[in-house]
Amino acid sequence: MDTVTQTVELPAKRQNRRHPLEWKRSVVEQTFESGASVARVARDNNINANQVWAWRKLYAQGLLVEDAQVQPMLPVVVDVQPDRPAGDALEATDVSPPSVATSGSIQLQHGNTSVRIEGVPDATILRLVLERILR
Template sequence: MDTNPRTGRTHKRGPYKRHPVAFKRAVVEASFAPGASVSRVARDHDINANQVFLWRKLYQDGLLGDDEPALLPVRIDAPARPPAPVERIRTMVPSGTLTIEFGTVRLRIEGRPDADTLEQVLAQLAARC
């Protein structure tokens, strides 16, 4: 129900109009015509201009389509040639032994040492001498 603030009277709103999608599209397309005024198009069709603006947005977003979705034809072709086989890339992990003798300290590292850890160990050894 709506209330008129000046008179305090209330009146019941009528039912909402249900417009078919084809009508909405026709109104929107008329509003996009060169020199067309949304207000005039709305007046000509006895609807509110704000409703036309809403329909225009839906139309531009692709949401004001036909009643039924259109299906597009699809064709799947066989690949021109089979994909090349993927080969595993083998990386060589350096192996070996690193021995550091510093005075009475002997440090032996086997395999692949982490650079940051090795740097810290060498810094500590250098600080003790």
């Protein structure tokens, strides 16, 4: 009986590469240049185009930053009531509580969670609700 010995090399197990954030941002920014295409930028950088699209999505959401810089963001809808003119809306930097109760509402949406607060919320309760939502 004849025996044939053959050496077979198996492909190396694919490892997830961890690219530096600065490089990811650089790749994404290349796709914004005039005449650039995601496919070409991906090919030039030896990565999959789907990965570049994922990084573009993170970039657009402001999430392609160092972990220490990530700030949780919630979409906020400001509802100005008809009895209060738009010019009378409180500035975002005004942290002092209003002297009189005003009408209005705050609606927060994060994932599957939606919270609507009517009137003037208590600051402590609002902080607790936001902390719970952002977990």
